[in-house]
Amino acid sequence: MKVTCFVLLLTLLTACVIVSAINKGDIIVQHNFDGITEQATWNKVLGPLVQLVTTERGSTALRTDRKQLDSPSTWVQITLPASTLRGCKIRIQAAVKAENISVPPNSWNGIKIMLHTKGSSGDTYPQQNLPQGTFDWRMADYVANVPLDTDQAILALGLEAVTGAVWFDDLNVTVYSKPRPHPPTPPAGQPYKGHNLTRLRGAMIGINLQEQDFRDFASWNANHVRWQLLWNGFPHSPADDGDIPAYETWLESALKHLDSMLSVCRQLGIHILVDLHTPPGGRNSENECNLFKEKRFQDAFLTLWEKIARRYKDESVIWGYDLVNEPVEGTMPDTLMDWRELAIVTVQRIRAIDSQHAIIIEAAPWGGPGALANFEPLPFEKIVYSFHMYEPGEFTHQNVYNDIPPISYPGVISGQMWNKEQLRHNLNRVLNWQRDYNVHIYVGEFSAIRWAPGDSAYAYLRDNIDIFEENGWDWAYHAFREWPGWSVEHIGDKNNTQRAPVPTDRQRLLIDWFNKNEH
Numbered sequence: 001m002k003v004t005c006f007v008l009l010l011t012l013l014t015a016c017v018i019v020s021a022i023n024k025g026d027i028i029v030q031h032n033f034d035g036i037t038e039q040a041t042w043n044k045v046l047g048p049l050v051q052l053v054t055t056e057r058g059s060t061a062l063r064t065d066r067k068q069l070d071s072p073s074t075w076v077q078i079t080l081p082a083s084t085l086r087g088c089k090i091r092i093q094a095a096v097k098a099e100n101i102s103v104p105p106n107s108w109n110g111i112k113i114m115l116h117t118k119g120s121s122g123d124t125y126p127q128q129n130l131p132q133g134t135f136d137w138r139m140a141d142y143v144a145n146v147p148l149d150t151d152q153a154i155l156a157l158g159l160e161a162v163t164g165a166v167w168f169d170d171l172n173v174t175v176y177s178k179p180r181p182h183p184p185t186p187p188a189g190q191p192y193k194g195h196n197l198t199r200l201r202g203a204m205i206g207i208n209l210q211e212q213d214f215r216d217f218a219s220w221n222a223n224h225v226r227w228q229l230l231w232n233g234f235p236h237s238p239a240d241d242g243d244i245p246a247y248e249t250w251l252e253s254a255l256k257h258l259d260s261m262l263s264v265c266r267q268l269g270i271h272i273l274v275d276l277h278t279p280p281g282g283r284n285s286e287n288e289c290n291l292f293k294e295k296r297f298q299d300a301f302l303t304l305w306e307k308i309a310r311r312y313k314d315e316s317v318i319w320g321y322d323l324v325n326e327p328v329e330g331t332m333p334d335t336l337m338d339w340r341e342l343a344i345v346t347v348q349r350i351r352a353i354d355s356q357h358a359i360i361i362e363a364a365p366w367g368g369p370g371a372l373a374n375f376e377p378l379p380f381e382k383i384v385y386s387f388h389m390y391e392p393g394e395f396t397h398q399n400v401y402n403d404i405p406p407i408s409y410p411g412v413i414s415g416q417m418w419n420k421e422q423l424r425h426n427l428n429r430v431l432n433w434q435r436d437y438n439v440h441i442y443v444g445e446f447s448a449i450r451w452a453p454g455d456s457a458y459a460y461l462r463d464n465i466d467i468f469e470e471n472g473w474d475w476a477y478h479a480f481r482e483w484p485g486w487s488v489e490h491i492g493d494k495n496n497t498q499r500a501p502v503p504t505d506r507q508r509l510l511i512d513w514f515n516k517n518e519h
């Protein structure tokens, strides 16, 4: 993902003169590479590796052809008008074909149609993954968030860490959604939390915990679990097949397990958040929720929340309902509700049955702090807003999906110093957003992989929790007795898959905080 080499930097000043009031569909950048003007624009920047070529379709396209891996990447960069686009979602579309693209070393390498945003809270690199090998013309089409603090936004087209040839044509960048409106004057007083405790402090839990697990967690003094309704895996699961009856059968079995533990949790003073981790339809190959691709999944979604609300409306040990874990919309048919619209209808359906429980909302895409800072709250009371903290992902997820040298915290990560001040700066986006609306915040997940070097994972958790507590946010560590990579009961050695005989520093850190809990 690092930008270590580029062929050219094309600053499209003409494209930057955007109408001041932007609207959905506004064109930011459009290139078909045909005609004299396009040739003149691009000729300045072409070289042996990047050329304008006539394709078999008879039109001109941009081609990048790399025979050797003598540099990390070969791409052209198009500067987008960052300050105009802050807070927007933008849609990036291009026709692309490829020949002999070599196997990428990491999943994110290969053909690039990647947005790179730079801002003080950190960089983002949204892109659509494209296949290796050889393929004929196809559409790349994805939606990317432009964070509110973006100073620079660059679109890169080319090849990264692979050889082969790629053609790009009919490039369009358009506005997909506008920034959230200016907030009204927030309501006064304490925001609604949905509970009367000083704080909820606990963890996400694995999907099949038994009574003894809850007793163990209560012995640490936790007063909260985020209960994931997860069908066999994340982000992909059997739900991806789209078989709604099979989904409903699974959901009923998952709820039966929850039912069977309610009295234990009540007795232990563990307040439960019901988290729909696997929504109907699961996710597509781009990890977007199929909920935003087909109406039948939205219908099933509304029905299932009515069912859950009927089931738990009088259950006091349930704190609330987390409608979708880490929603991702991607591009959507115009006939479907987007996440905010769907959430509004879902809240109405739930409230017709259950007027009491908190409803917890995460922002799309992926529920991160930047997504929440861009989100317009729902027009209802009794809503708590949630985000997940894994930034910077290069650190927290190191050697989960890749094989890289260890990355320490605190330290310089992708060119940015990450320490407690930087975490605070990153999370101030949420704090400022919270102040705009005077709503309560819940950190539904945060973690660092246990094999981060030295005491990096401990330091990252410690600093984050300090900030959550400063801000009065409820929080759930990710995760208790779930995937061992996140377990505080396991030591830092990746190969050691047994629970440690004595509590780790990370476990003691959680326990020290849990010891402040009321139940």
Ligand SMILES: *[C@@H]1O[C@H](CO)[C@@H](O)[C@H](O)[C@H]1NC(C)=O
Pocket (backbone or CB within 6 Å): 030, 093, 094, 095, 139, 169, 170, 171, 172
């Ligand atoms: C980009 O927009 C132009 C003009 O609206 C359109 O002809 C073209 O098909 C679009 N490109 C893609 C990849 O959709």
Ligand SMILES: *[C@@H]1O[C@H](CO)[C@@H](O)[C@H](O)[C@H]1NC(C)=O
Pocket (backbone or CB within 6 Å): 099, 100, 164, 165
């Ligand atoms: C792709 O590989 C095939 C087989 O080796 C070769 O004939 C072809 O010229 C290559 N294409 C490009 C663009 O290098």
Ligand SMILES: *[C@@H]1O[C@H](CO)[C@@H](O)[C@H](O)[C@H]1NC(C)=O
Pocket (backbone or CB within 6 Å): 194, 195, 196
């Ligand atoms: C919190 O306390 C208020 C006032 O006593 C009460 O009405 C409300 O039901 C309590 N909420 C919960 C979730 O227990």
Ligand SMILES: *[C@@H]1O[C@H](CO)[C@@H](O)[C@H](O)[C@H]1NC(C)=O
Pocket (backbone or CB within 6 Å): 493, 494, 495
């Ligand atoms: C973990 O196991 C792998 C493969 O067996 C080995 O190469 C590596 O050295 C081990 N790491 C440690 C820290 O023991």
